[in-house]
Amino acid sequence: MAELKIKYQYEHGVADAGKLELYDAAVALxxxxxxxxxxxxxxxxxxxxxxxxxxxxxxxxxxxxxRGSFIYEASIWFAGAVSSGVFYDFIKYGFNEAVGKFNNDEYYKKLNERIEPTIGELPAVLESPLDEIHRPIRQEKEIKLTVMRPRGEKLAVFDSETALYLQPQTVPAPHEISGNVTKYNSLTGWGKFYDLIERRTVSFNIDLKSSERQRSLITWSLHEHNMHRDGLLYLSANAVIAPTGKIKRYIVHNVSNTPFS
Incomplete structure (x- = not known):
């Protein structure tokens, strides 16, 4: 079996004395x-x-x-061989994407092969446990958490700003959503959508119980995108919005190839 370790180092505030409030530490763990x-x-x-x-x-x-600040060290034992470099980069992607910090330019082939099946679902599911990890930071804003490889290479840094980002609201989309699908997993309903108004790619999720026409329009738009054509779609959706105002993802209710209004 292969062993890889991840360090979670809380610094500043009470953590510099090598301790955390018991309940906060339990929630974080x-x-x-x-x-x-x-x-x-x-x-x-x-x-x-x-x-x-x-x-x-x-x-x-x-x-x-x-000793020295407050460090948890997670030890992960894998049943088979694993590429440590790709695994740590995958953690870096997942944690930073969940708090709005990951740079898409950091993708490379082997990492992208791991990201591709999860599309936007992984960062969304990580929000809840990462919110628990931020518990000591919420209680004492000067505390900072650094997630590291064993020798100290940083994978993610969490602070009071990332704590805020992890408390989004779900509201009706603030503007008309039009653009094209760039990625889609038909088994999970998760995908990526280039929003013409936002001028960026936003994750989306559509219920797998949606009509066949709804889902076929999504795959049509993806095909058109892959063929370097517009594949223009309009989405009716709720938006999950961070306190900063940034749209994190869309929860899609309806899909059309013509405007709704």
Missing amino acids: RGISRASAIITHAFINGEVRTRGDAAEGAKFYINSPK
């Missing part, structure tokens, strides 16, 4: 457990589980907190 299981299962199996209580093909342990 539960978040670490859930986030680790969700992202590891997605990496190994190419699917996203929402519960985060286990990952098929891996076992998880927590090592004793270290």
Whole structure:
């Protein structure tokens, strides 16, 4: 079995004395457990589980907190061989995408092969455990958490700003949604949509019980995009919006190739 480790280092505030408030630490540790299981299962199996209580093909342990600030060290034992570089980059992608910090330019072929099956679903599912991980930060805003590889290379940094980003609201979309589908997983209903007004790609999810016509329009738009044609669609949806005002994703109710109004 292969072992890989991830360090979660809380700094500043009470953490600099090597301690955290007991309940905050317990909630944070539960978040670490859930986030680790969700992202590891997605990496190994190419699917996203929402519960985060286990990952098929891996076992998880927590090592004793270290001296100097407050450090949890998660130890993950894989049933088979694993590329450590791609795995750590996958964690970097998942954690940073969930808090709106990941740069798409950091994708490369092997990483993209791991991201592709999960599309926008993984960052959305990670929001809940990452919110728990932020519990000490919510209670004491000067605390910062750095997620690291064993030798200290940073994978993600969480602070009071990322804590805010993890508390979005779901509201009716603030503007007409038009554009084209750039990625879509017909097995999960998750995809990516280039929004002409936002001028960027936004994740979306459509209920798998939607009509065949609805889903066929999505695959049509994706095909047109792949053929370098417009594939213009209009979406009726709710928007999940961060407190910063940024749209994180769309929850789609209706799809049309003509404007709704």
